[in-house]
Amino acid sequence: MAKDQFVSQIADIEADFPQWYTDVVIKTKLVDYGPVKGTMVIRPYGYAIWENIQRELDARFKQAGVENAYFPLLIPMSFMTKEAEHVEGFAPEVAVVTHAGGEKLAEPLVVRPTSETIIGHMFGKWIESWRDLPLRQNQWCNVMRWEKTTRPFLRTSEFLWQEGHSVYATGEEAERETLAMLRLYGEFAKSVLCMPVLTGRKTEKEKFAGAVATYGMEAMMHDGKSLQAGTTHYMGQNFAKAFGVQFTDKDGELKFGYTMSYGVSTRLIGALIMTHGDKRGLVLPPPVAPYQVVIVPIAAKKEGVLAACEALREELKGAGLRVMLDDSDNSPGWKFNEWEMKGVPVRIELGPRDIENGKMTVFRRDTCEKSELSLANAGEGVQKLLGEISVSLYEKAKARMEQRVVHADSLQELLDGVNAGRFVCAGWCGERACEDKVKEFAQATARVLSEKNTHATCLCCGAKAKYTVYFARAY
């Protein structure tokens, strides 16, 4: 393929953001469309990113003392209706199984849109005494929500996620855990995804169906729109009462537990793509990149080149790096473009000239700069570079986010702000009517409440501000 055709393979990130996103996802072979509308087939290159996310997050959960378990895909319809707000919130988007074994089922089964109900049911059986608490479990699974419009990773009918569920004897403990998990997610986003996030409480309008309080972490995309990248929910006793999650306390009384849940999904991959990607395609943070380093041999048929590449690969692998040696028949130029598009953080070019000088040519994807490193101690040098890339990616994204937060004192200022791709920080009286009006006027929603209230008046009605809110258009 000619060079100009390659460039046109990916839409212009500035001019056509949605198309750019789809191009990157499909053309870098992260996913393919499934035969059923709204489903995606995650290809090995995309799944490897998910595996890395899983590994890193799972280690953090284990560190915090959370165990993994697995609950069934199908949930009796009657479970869904036990918690009034929950069923109302999810009813429009559940898929229902009505037939099985060639017969109509006596009770329809829903394909889980989330597992609060079935986990509540099981926890109710498992918990008897205060000694059984806290109960903290997590499951990695797929869920299904029949959304009207879909986009790979950002919103698909079926998606992969983890959902953690805990039961505590007291509301204070459950609330503390809800905030602790939010902090864990924030740290994870920073150190693994190299992605800055805004964290905070959600408004009543935006909270999870059936929760007392919902907290979220929001990431800012290239176009200034916000993406909910993770949530934690404090349920109070709502689900415990619906599913009979009771225990005998130290004082001998039968009490309902307090539950909380938290989740992140494959949407994080979409967030990564949109946070770091550029007009050449993907830019993957080293901690999650399927390959952290790709070695491209130059003049591969010349004596000793391939052998030197193989030796380098083994050395880098020995240093604990994920390495790809691209010894395919494609020309070097083709390989450069291919792996850049796929977002590999570091490329090493190794040819006769380098070998002679005891050096390797190193290209870093985030800045697209080439430099030279010594072939001796290659592992150490590349490790160091990957670390620099991680920091640089985070700092760059953070600076962009900070630059793009503006303050508003009126609806018009807010509209101007979101139109310019900004997160808009504004005062809010706390009334649903004003929140609705903001959405109608500016197509922007309250993403999270700020911890501190720094604004005097509500941007909508002018009354005394109860909260300071980050508003934005959202995916």
Add this chain to the structure above:
RNA sequence: CGAGGAGUAGCGCAGUUUGGUAGCGCGCUUGGUUCGGGACCAAGAGGUCGUGGGUUCAAAUCCCGUCUCCUCGACCA
């Protein structure tokens, strides 16, 4: 569900106005030359034109029906 657009080779498309043998680029196969930013030459394989009906000597093309997908709205991790 409201408004637009598109279904032709694995992918991207042209051909439809004016009916007349199914085309192009990329990819793929084989052989050769190449290799420091998407190389080149040669030879090949691959399509009942989304689908059902109609008009006609003749339909990718005209008419009627139908299905699917995409984009933008309303709903949402």
